[in-house]
Amino acid sequence: MTRHGIRLLKFGVLAGTALAAMMPAHPTAAQETVKLGFTAALTGPFNEFGEGIRRGVEIAIEEWNKKGGVNGKKVELAEALDDQLVPDRAVQNMRRILDNEQIAALIAPSGSGPTLAVIDMLEADGRPVCNTQAQTPTIVYPKGPESPPRQNIFSLSIDNTVEAEKLAGVLASQYKKVGLLHESTGYGVTGAELIGKAIKAANQEATITSEAYNQRAQDMTAQLTRAQRAGAEVLMVVGLGADLAVIRKNMARLNINIPLYATAGGITPPYMEGAGNLVKGTRAASTKSFGLDEPPAATKTFLELYKAKHGFDRWWGNDPERPQISMATTVGTAYDCVNLLLNAMVKANSTKPKDIIKALEETKDFPAASIRAISFSPEKHRALTVDDLAVYEIDKQGDKVKLTIVQE
Amino acid sequence: MTTFLSLVLAGVSVGAVYALVALGLNVTFWTTKTLNFGHGSLMMFCAMLMVYFASQGLVLALAAVLSLLVIAAFGIFIERFTVRPALKTNNSMGWVVSTLGFGIVLQGVAAKLFGSQAVAFPSILFDSEDFVTIFGLHVSLQYLVVLGLSVFLVVVLEAFLRLTRWGQAVRAVSHDPELGRVNGMPVNAIIVGSFVLSALLGGAAGLLVSQIGGTVDPAFGFNLVLFGFVAAVVGGMGSSVGALVGGIALGVLSKLIGGYVASAAEQPVAFAILMLMLALRPNGLLAQAEATKA
Numbered sequence: 001m002t003r004h005g006i007r008l009l010k011f012g013v014l015a016g017t018a019l020a021a022m023m024p025a026h027p028t029a030a031q032e033t034v035k036l037g038f039t040a041a042l043t044g045p046f047n048e049f050g051e052g053i054r055r056g057v058e059i060a061i062e063e064w065n066k067k068g069g070v071n072g073k074k075v076e077l078a079e080a081l082d083d084q085l086v087p088d089r090a091v092q093n094m095r096r097i098l099d100n101e102q103i104a105a106l107i108a109p110s111g112s113g114p115t116l117a118v119i120d121m122l123e124a125d126g127r128p129v130c131n132t133q134a135q136t137p138t139i140v141y142p143k144g145p146e147s148p149p150r151q152n153i154f155s156l157s158i159d160n161t162v163e164a165e166k167l168a169g170v171l172a173s174q175y176k177k178v179g180l181l182h183e184s185t186g187y188g189v190t191g192a193e194l195i196g197k198a199i200k201a202a203n204q205e206a207t208i209t210s211e212a213y214n215q216r217a218q219d220m221t222a223q224l225t226r227a228q229r230a231g232a233e234v235l236m237v238v239g240l241g242a243d244l245a246v247i248r249k250n251m252a253r254l255n256i257n258i259p260l261y262a263t264a265g266g267i268t269p270p271y272m273e274g275a276g277n278l279v280k281g282t283r284a285a286s287t288k289s290f291g292l293d294e295p296p297a298a299t300k301t302f303l304e305l306y307k308a309k310h311g312f313d314r315w316w317g318n319d320p321e322r323p324q325i326s327m328a329t330t331v332g333t334a335y336d337c338v339n340l341l342l343n344a345m346v347k348a349n350s351t352k353p354k355d356i357i358k359a360l361e362e363t364k365d366f367p368a369a370s371i372r373a374i375s376f377s378p379e380k381h382r383a384l385t386v387d388d389l390a391v392y393e394i395d396k397q398g399d400k401v402k403l404t405i406v407q408e
Numbered sequence: 409m410t411t412f413l414s415l416v417l418a419g420v421s422v423g424a425v426y427a428l429v430a431l432g433l434n435v436t437f438w439t440t441k442t443l444n445f446g447h448g449s450l451m452m453f454c455a456m457l458m459v460y461f462a463s464q465g466l467v468l469a470l471a472a473v474l475s476l477l478v479i480a481a482f483g484i485f486i487e488r489f490t491v492r493p494a495l496k497t498n499n500s501m502g503w504v505v506s507t508l509g510f511g512i513v514l515q516g517v518a519a520k521l522f523g524s525q526a527v528a529f530p531s532i533l534f535d536s537e538d539f540v541t542i543f544g545l546h547v548s549l550q551y552l553v554v555l556g557l558s559v560f561l562v563v564v565l566e567a568f569l570r571l572t573r574w575g576q577a578v579r580a581v582s583h584d585p586e587l588g589r590v591n592g593m594p595v596n597a598i599i600v601g602s603f604v605l606s607a608l609l610g611g612a613a614g615l616l617v618s619q620i621g622g623t624v625d626p627a628f629g630f631n632l633v634l635f636g637f638v639a640a641v642v643g644g645m646g647s648s649v650g651a652l653v654g655g656i657a658l659g660v661l662s663k664l665i666g667g668y669v670a671s672a673a674e675q676p677v678a679f680a681i682l683m684l685m686l687a688l689r690p691n692g693l694l695a696q697a698e699a700t701k702a
Contacts, residue, residue: 045524045625184672211671216628218621221418222666222674225411242526242623249622252536253548254414273528274623278536314525 034070037079038107039093044084049110056334059305070345083114090114098125104351105341112136112187123150128356130337131155136190140381149381156333156383160191166285166389168198170407179232180210183239191238220250234259241265245274268326279394287370288390290328291405302369332370413545415667421551423659424558425617429636430651432609438582439602442503446511448629450607451614453514454479455624456522468532476611483607487600518626526623554616566648638682644692
């Protein structure tokens with residue numbers, strides 16, 4: 001062989017080795033898992049929501065993988081991106097997730113703002129999406145509850161419509177003048193409108209005073225005095241726990257002693273911690289399963305798994321005997337979403353979007369942690385019903401908070 | 409009438425906090441003609457630090473003093489590393505970015521150290537249920553304490569500036585630092601002192617307003633600085649009494665408009681006042697017009 005030939009051979013061997021090194025060891029290895037993805041508020045002031053989703057998703061995936069995965073493939077959380085509840089960042093993150101064609105199914109972002117920002121993008125993409133926390137009804141039913149749902153969006157969250165129906169049922173039967181305070185976000189505005197309409201529908205004589213506030217406002221005197229001047233017999237707040245604490249303290253300073261009702265934010269840690277002993281007597285609506293003396297079997301299973309993995313942390317709360325109700329909506333729904341999506345893939349024996357969606361729509365009485373039994377149909381993509389919610393009253397003795405169901 | 413008085417009282421109390429913030433901004437404006445855009449983060453950090461110290465078992469008063477000392481140290485840091493380098497170049501506006509940057513970094517540090525969730529802030533002197541009855545009106549003691557402390561701090565600062573040698577030195581430096589240097593004044597020490605004082609005022613405002621809200625989180629403070637800035641401009645940039653008058657006027661007006669017109673108008677009205685004041689009386693209510701030598 002000439003020197004030139006030897007050089008060519010050496011170059012060929014080197015190039016071949018380099019090429020082989022760049023190739024994956026097994027060409028199909030990247031596709032051997034079932035991949036899931038989400039963007040949520042993993043850091044920032046609302047990270048209890050995003051971190052809750054991650055915990056729920058991870059627990060469910062671990063359990064599925066222990067059982068052998070889905071149709072012989074392991075399950076993998078391929079994308080878990082942080083949007084800090086900022087809609088723009090959620091859009092960027094979701095674009096990246098959707099560019100990964102191997103993602104078989106997705107979890108919607110935490111909160112209505114980011115979810116509304118990406119929902120059209122998700123619908124156009126067509127892959128199945130499960131919503132765990134965002135409450136705005138148009139996320140599932142863009143043209144109203146009587147119109148068809150988005151074909152690939154399924155929801156386990158506490159929908160504003162259902163929550164409004166539950167709270168309005170209680171308020172309309174007891175009070176004629178209702179003061180509605182709501183945050184100025186899409187969630188707050190929609191929630192207050194729906195509650196107002198539902199109260200009016202239940203009691204036409206009821207008068208409603210509606211006042212908005214900005215998240216993180218440090219003083220609510222103006223809103224409270226307006227409700228007081230209108231003669232409100234009860235105050236209903238649609239908003240987050242930290243703001244509710246400001247409102248409750250402000251009520252005490254202004255000597256406003258009327259009953260206080262709230263949406264699910266009323267039984268979250270920021271309210272319990274921020275308002276101190278003033279939380280006593282506050283009533284709020286949230287999911288029922290976690291508040292029952294004898295929770296459903298699926299709820300018990302989830303709680304055991306959570307306890308084993310994370311112990312009694314911020315999401316569980318400081319009572320080892322009983323988790324916080326808010327854990328159902330921050331962690332429980334994410335756990336249920338993954339179970340539903342993977343169960344649909346098993347039933348369909350496929351990871352194609354159309355097959356998964358068809359299997360999801362055939363779901364009947366699926367036992368879940370946050371909702372006792374989940375059923376979907378082509379027309380019904382929202383799992384929660386009024387019967388899945390309860391109205392709780394808060395009591396506090398020393399440092400111990402006790403929640404009692406006052407309206408099932 | 410009760411509604412009116414409740415709104416006025418809340419406005420005066422919240423406005424007094426705006427005045428403290430405005431005063432904190434004024435102090436550095438006197439000595440360096442700069443504003444600390446990270447002032448809101450100092451308010452937040454002081455409040456979060458106090459919650460942390462209290463959670464470690466310290467009595468509240470000691471926790472408050474310790475957190476204020478840390479904030480005072482931040483004042484030195486801000487002057488040394490964010491403002492002084494920027495002022496070495498004539499007409500540089502670099503301090504706007506560097507002080508704002510410092511504030512953002514401090515937010516991140518607070519989120520890392522204390523978590524990004526809102527944490528409960530303890531009632532320092534009174535609870536929100538504590539009140540006195542004055543002419544039949546239910547008056548919150550928390551509001552009274554906030555008001556009393558804010559007015560006290562403004563009066564002390566004004567007295568310091570007018571009646572003490574150091575105060576006169578600060579005023580001299582605010583007029584002409586170069587002349588002060590020629591006359592042997594410790595100009596650098598006075599400037600550093602003004603940043604320490606500004607940070608302490610910010611910290612005190614943070615502690616007072618957190619008590620009203622009941623919670624504090626790393627994003628706390630930014631809105632308050634905006635209102636403090638409006639109060640400072642309305643009262644007259646650089647005037648202590650102006651800051652108090654501007655802050656209280658802003659607080660009362662926004663509460664009255666929120667209570668009688670629309671609660672959503674409460675914030676926009678502040679900025680409408682700012683624009684109006686800049687258009688009609690750019691020097692503010694109480695600041696003297698600046699004379700320029702030919």
